[in-house]
Amino acid sequence: MNFRSRKTVVIKPLAQAAILFSLLGMAWQASAQTRIDDAWVRATVPGQQSTGAFLKITSSTDSKLVSVQSPVARTVQMHHSTMQNEVMRMDPVDSVALPAGKTVVFDPDSYHVMLIGVYAQVKEGDKVPLTLTVEGANGKTETITVEASARALNSSDSGKMN
Amino acid sequence: MSTLLTRRELIAGIGVLSLGVLASFDSVAGTFKYGWDLSGQARGRSFTLKDPQSNQKTLASYQGRVPMIFFGFTQCPAACPTALARAVKIKKLLGPDGDRLKVIFITLDPERDTPAVLDAYVKAFDPTFEALYGNLEETAATAEEFGVFYEKNPIGSTYTLSHTAMSYVYDAKGVLRLGFSQSRTEQECVEDLLTVMKAS
Numbered sequence: 001m002n003f004r005s006r007k008t009v010v011i012k013p014l015a016q017a018a019i020l021f022s023l024l025g026m027a028w029q030a031s032a033q034t035r036i037d038d039a040w041v042r043a044t045v046p047g048q049q050s051t052g053a054f055l056k057i058t059s060s061t062d063s064k065l066v067s068v069q070s071p072v073a074r075t076v077q078m079h080h081s082t083m084q085n086e087v088m089r090m091d092p093v094d095s096v097a098l099p100a101g102k103t104v105v106f107d108p109d110s111y112h113v114m115l116i117g118v119y120a121q122v123k124e125g126d127k128v129p130l131t132l133t134v135e136g137a138n139g140k141t142e143t144i145t146v147e148a149s150a151r152a153l154n155s156s157d158s159g160k161m162n
Numbered sequence: 163m164s165t166l167l168t169r170r171e172l173i174a175g176i177g178v179l180s181l182g183v184l185a186s187f188d189s190v191a192g193t194f195k196y197g198w199d200l201s202g203q204a205r206g207r208s209f210t211l212k213d214p215q216s217n218q219k220t221l222a223s224y225q226g227r228v229p230m231i232f233f234g235f236t237q238c239p240a241a242c243p244t245a246l247a248r249a250v251k252i253k254k255l256l257g258p259d260g261d262r263l264k265v266i267f268i269t270l271d272p273e274r275d276t277p278a279v280l281d282a283y284v285k286a287f288d289p290t291f292e293a294l295y296g297n298l299e300e301t302a303a304t305a306e307e308f309g310v311f312y313e314k315n316p317i318g319s320t321y322t323l324s325h326t327a328m329s330y331v332y333d334a335k336g337v338l339r340l341g342f343s344q345s346r347t348e349q350e351c352v353e354d355l356l357t358v359m360k361a362s
Binding site: 079 | 250276
């Protein structure tokens with residue numbers, strides 16, 4: 001599934017549709033274009049307060065992911081996992097660099113999105129909206145909203161569908 | 163170890179211990195191909211924790227089974243579900259021997275992991291998996307006994323945990339045999355587990 005970015009400019013619906021179609025044709029030619037693939041959220045059990053979201057993100061120009069928001073949780077943060085001497089550590093990060101054309105993978109071994117304080121149980125198959133804000137080298141931001149599907153709690157990682 | 167050690171000293175000590183394990187792995191050709199040979203180490207011999215139904219559990223409760231123990235917390239987005247998902251695959255790959263494996267998840271976050279959440283969490287992976295918990299003191303004592311490091315990392319009004327992501331395997335007589343790194347594949351774990359199962 002690909003979700004193409006939409007600039008946060010108010011455009012009349014018809015024009016918006018036209019732009020969307022032309023964007024589809026233009027592929028990578030647009031100045032700042034970010035693609036999100038395989039967005040998913042790990043389902044929770046009742047009473048479990050937090051979970052992780054994972055995705056692949058590719059930007060056509062050098063840019064950075066500066067925030068992720070979601071209506072399903074009180075707090076949404078980007079975290080980075082590191083493993084040292086068999087100790088898994090997670091630290092919040094302010095932004096994630098998106099080098100031009102390079103797919104940055106958010107998976108359980110590196111970056112991930114933390115949904116902290118979920119308002120309700122996330123069940124397998126649920127659609128979880130994630131709004132990503134990407135800042136280009138020129139300082140301009142674009143927002144992309146994707147619907148991440150909730151996968152079973154026991155899903156292994158973003159790369160392998162089980 | 164004296165009980166008068168400060169937390170800082172304790173953490174430093176645990177760090178040195180785990181470094182020792184890593185160092186010995188490189189230099190000693192052990193019984194196992196992929197896991198750390200922890201044979202005979204005195205970890206986990208005296209813990210007493212509870213299962214979600216409030217039954218007291220010790221290592222002896224699993225006599226005759228091959229326990230594989232992992233420490234974590236249910237709000238963990240990465241290491242814990244990955245380790246438990248691997249355990250599901252390991253159990254399947256073991257075939258009939260899978261029934262001898264007893265996967266045990268010990269929470270390092272008893273303040274948030276209530277028995278009900280814990281039980282639902284591990285059973286979402288496999289209905290035969292068992293969760294164990296203690297109060298804060300029992301949790302700390304158990305982690306210390308295993309050489310498991312953990313600490314709270316505050317994030318605003320909440321926190322996450324850094325923790326040792328090793329899986330510990332005992333033989334059917336309750337003797338510690340193996341430590342699996344998080345990076346080992348299910349196939350690698352199965353090979354070493356069969357070695358343990360054949361010997362016990």
